[in-house]
Amino acid sequence: MPLKTEILPTDAAGLARAADLLRGGGLVAFPTETVYGLGANARNDLAVARIFEAKARPRFNPLIVHVADITVAKRYAIFNDTAERLAQAFWPGPLTLVLPLAPGAGLSPLVTADLPTVAIRIPAHPLAHALLTAFNGPVAAPSANPSGRISPTRVAHVLDGLEGRIDAVLDGGSCDVGVESTILEPLEHTARLLRPGGLPVEALEACLGTFLQEFDISETITAPGQLASHYAPNAGVRLGVTAPNTGELWLGFGPSAHAADLNLSPSGDLIEAAANLFHMLRNLDARAAPGSTIAVSKIPDTGLGRAINDRLRRAAAPRG
Ligand code: TXA
Numbered sequence: 588m589p590l591k592t593e594i595l596p597t598d599a600a601g602l603a604r605a606a607d608l609l610r611g612g613g614l615v616a617f618p619t620e621t622v623y624g625l626g627a628n629a630r631n632d633l634a635v636a637r638i639f640e641a642k643a644r645p646r647f648n649p650l651i652v653h654v655a656d657i658t659v660a661k662r663y664a665i666f667n668d669t670a671e672r673l674a675q676a677f678w679p680g681p682l683t684l685v686l687p688l689a690p691g692a693g694l695s696p697l698v699t700a701d702l703p704t705v706a707i708r709i710p711a712h713p714l715a716h717a718l719l720t721a722f723n724g725p726v727a728a729p730s731a732n733p734s735g736r737i738s739p740t741r742v743a744h745v746l747d748g749l750e751g752r753i754d755a756v757l758d759g760g761s762c763d764v765g766v767e768s769t770i771l772e773p774l775e776h777t778a779r780l781l782r783p784g785g786l787p788v789e790a791l792e793a794c795l796g797t798f799l800q801e802f803d804i805s806e807t808i809t810a811p812g813q814l815a816s817h818y819a820p821n822a823g824v825r826l827g828v829t830a831p832n833t834g835e836l837w838l839g840f841g842p843s844a845h846a847a848d849l850n851l852s853p854s855g856d857l858i859e860a861a862a863n864l865f866h867m868l869r870n871l872d873a874r875a876a877p878g879s880t881i882a883v884s885k886i887p888d889t890g891l892g893r894a895i896n897d898r899l900r901r902a903a904a905p906r907g
Pocket residue numbers: 619621622623624625648649650651683685699702704705706708728729730731766767768769770781782808809
């Protein structure tokens with residue numbers, strides 16, 4: 588059933604409504620200085636799963652976590668000296684830093700695609716800042732467009748792609764920068780450019796007094812499951828089962844899997860299944876005997892099922 592997408596004014600009432608919707612697990616598009624983001628509470632698995640559903644993303648690409656200030660950022664990420672320097676120089680602004688995830692950060696593993704790092708950004712747009720302050724928590728936000736379409740810089744673009752699929756959009760006019768943030772991974776004395784964007788490389792190099800490391804296209808994070816550092820279960824993974832073999836743990840889906848060790852969604856709801864996926868894989872992996880296998884029920888390859896199956900195929904792929 589399509590949602591009624593509210594177009595919220597940028598006064599105190601509109602901001603309060605947007606923050607309430609986020610608190611309730613809703614999806615709220617909001618302006619940043621780069622492009623409109625599609626925001627959800629980054630600690631709420633179901634809310635984050637709904638981002639992927641609304642965008643029809645075929646993969647669980649990691650998302651950028653937006654926060655109001657650097658004190659909040661440090662709850663979720665570990666800053667080395669380079670990160671500290673870049674943050675002081677360019678935040679708030681169109682710069683995203685990929686940093687080690689802080690212990691106990693409490694973010695949904697869907698936000699990081701279960702990577703040991705988190706992408707974090709403090710947007711400069713006053714409305715983004717006001718929303719993050721009113722919500723008082725971390726907001727996961729990819730660009731507010733259906734997967735594969737160009738990023739939106741006006742409310743009309745957001746509605747064009749996502750009306751009826753999201754709860755609300757904060758009407759903040761047009762975005763100044765118009766391209767997404769520059770994504771950097773700070774290293775010891777330099778940084779690696781992961782995505783060129785709204786903050787020019789020259790400004791970053793001038794700040795660090797050194798050249799940025801080359802962007803290696805083979806390492807792009809469009810497929811986080813291919814990263815060596817990416818979590819894969821220790822147990823083997825067998826897909827598309829209707830029942831487990833003896834000694835296997837069973838990760839079920841739907842009502843027919845009532846005897847499963849864990850069930851991604853007993854009712855067969857793909858949004859719930861996506862929200863549970865990484866938690867349940869880790870849980871079963873911790874319980875699996877050495878050399879044993881996790882058997883996974885067949886998941887429909889529609890909607891979020893495509894992203895779930897993409898991730899499961901990576902987990903089941905032969906280990907390198
Ligand atoms: O300007 C922007 O950055 C906009 C506004 C809304 O903030 N957001 C945006 O998000 O462009 P999105 O989802 O379209 O791009 C996020 C990209 C991912 O595709 C991935 O390449 C990278 O950020 N990313 C996120 N987490 C990462 C991680 N842990 N390691 C490496 N790259 C990561």
